Amino acid sequence: MKNIFLLCMATTIIQITLLLPTFSASASSDGHPLQNEVSIGLEESEHSQSDFAETSLDAIPSFSDDEQVQNDRQEQSIKNKPCAITWQPNGGRFGDDLASYCRTKWLSRELDIPLLCLPFPYSDQLMLHENEELCTAECRQQFSKIVQLIKKPPYVLSKNNNTLYICRWKTEVTIDWFDQSFLIELKKNITPRYEIQKIEIPAEVVSIAAHVRNGGTFAADTPEEKERCPLRFVPEEFFIDQIERLAAMFPADNLYVYIFTDHPEPAKLAKKFTRALNDPRITFDYRKEDNSHKANVLEDFFSMMDFDCLIRPGSNFTRFVQRLGNNKVVIYPESVKEIAPGKKVIDTIKVKTRTDSDERWKTQNITIA
Numbered sequence: 273m274k275n276i277f278l279l280c281m282a283t284t285i286i287q288i289t290l291l292l293p294t295f296s297a298s299a300s301s302d303g304h305p306l307q308n309e310v311s312i313g314l315e316e317s318e319h320s321q322s323d324f325a326e327t328s329l330d331a332i333p334s335f336s337d338d339e340q341v342q343n344d345r346q347e348q349s350i351k352n353k354p355c356a357i358t359w360q361p362n363g364g365r366f367g368d369d370l371a372s373y374c375r376t377k378w379l380s381r382e383l384d385i386p387l388l389c390l391p392f393p394y395s396d397q398l399m400l401h402e403n404e405e406l407c408t409a410e411c412r413q414q415f416s417k418i419v420q421l422i423k424k425p426p427y428v429l430s431k432n433n434n435t436l437y438i439c440r441w442k443t444e445v446t447i448d449w450f451d452q453s454f455l456i457e458l459k460k461n462i463t464p465r466y467e468i469q470k471i472e473i474p475a476e477v478v479s480i481a482a483h484v485r486n487g488g489t490f491a492a493d494t495p496e497e498k499e500r501c502p503l504r505f506v507p508e509e510f511f512i513d514q515i516e517r518l519a520a521m522f523p524a525d526n527l528y529v530y531i532f533t534d535h536p537e538p539a540k541l542a543k544k545f546t547r548a549l550n551d552p553r554i555t556f557d558y559r560k561e562d563n564s565h566k567a568n569v570l571e572d573f574f575s576m577m578d579f580d581c582l583i584r585p586g587s588n589f590t591r592f593v594q595r596l597g598n599n600k601v602v603i604y605p606e607s608v609k610e611i612a613p614g615k616k617v618i619d620t621i622k623v624k625t626r627t628d629s630d631e632r633w634k635t636q637n638i639t640i641a
Contacts, residue, residue: 398463420440502616503586503607582599623638
């Protein structure tokens with residue numbers, strides 16, 4: 273009788289142990305992760321081991337043989353259900369949402385775990401809405417656990433324990449932007465589902481897209497944010513200088529410069545640029561009405577890809593124009609230096625050139641201050 277009692281107690285303890293969540297890596301005898309697990313560090317979004325109080329032996333319930341078999345089957349069923357990965361909303365704009373999508377898609381490929389695409393503003397107007405499986409509220413409820421990736425690897429991640437992993441904005445992800453198969457897949461998904469009205473570029477000119485981001489009426493782009501991110505909110509003089517640089521690079525051509533901006537009055541920018549450059553070879557253009565940070569987002573994004581040259585700030589919006597588009601020359605600020613307390617200036621720029629959209633960029637660092 274004593275042996276039977278000890279056997280039942282051991283079985284019960286094993287059952288309780290199976291029900292407790294664990295996030296340590298299963299390992300083989302040589303210490304390496306098992307074949308169906310991938311190294312990726314993580315932290316659980318809702319619970320940790322400390323959330324579970326110790327259970328006394330008196331509180332351990334007993335199970336009949338049928339209940340024991342049923343619980344074993346349920347536990348095994350959960351273990352065998354596949355995992356997936358999605359991302360955490362970042363609170364930013366269209367370019368930031370593309371960054372979250374691409375970072376998580378890269379992890380999905382590298383870790384061989386299905387991607388669930390989190391809908392974001394304008395995503396329903398892109399082909400990814402049809403090509404990717406969407407992460408809906410109902411879909412999330414199918415997982416037994418939701419686990420957030422921590423900031424830095426190494427990570428521990430299982431493929432078959434019915435977990436939805438969350439890539440956070442601060443999760444470190446290094447994408448190989450020279451991986452052509454990845455770029456081809458992105459271009460297939462980040463493309464319009466429907467016809468959009470793009471900017472018509474005149475013939476017989478060198479076309480220049482100038483992405484002048486000053487925040488417009490976007491609430492998050494406060495004076496404090498602009499001071500914190502000087503490479504994203506670059507001064508208007510930067511664009512004047514780089515248009516002049518391009519004019520020198522193409523001395524025999526007429527230049528068509530289209531100002532893509534969230535500025536509520538782009539005509540003022542065009543007037544300032546025209547006066548500063550005073551070059552009859554340069555024609556400026558911009559949207560004459562209904563211009564704001566919420567208007568023409570996709571139209572501007574896909575239009576900029578068709579221009580010969582792109583002058584951009586450190587903005588995710590035009591980073592993806594550069595990565596997915598057909599530009600031949602791209603200029604952007606690389607670093608700033610402080611010249612006085614609270615006053616920073618751009619001191620280094622990058623000039624990227626290529627002759628074809630499938631060609632690797634040639635990069636030149638230029639010190640300007």
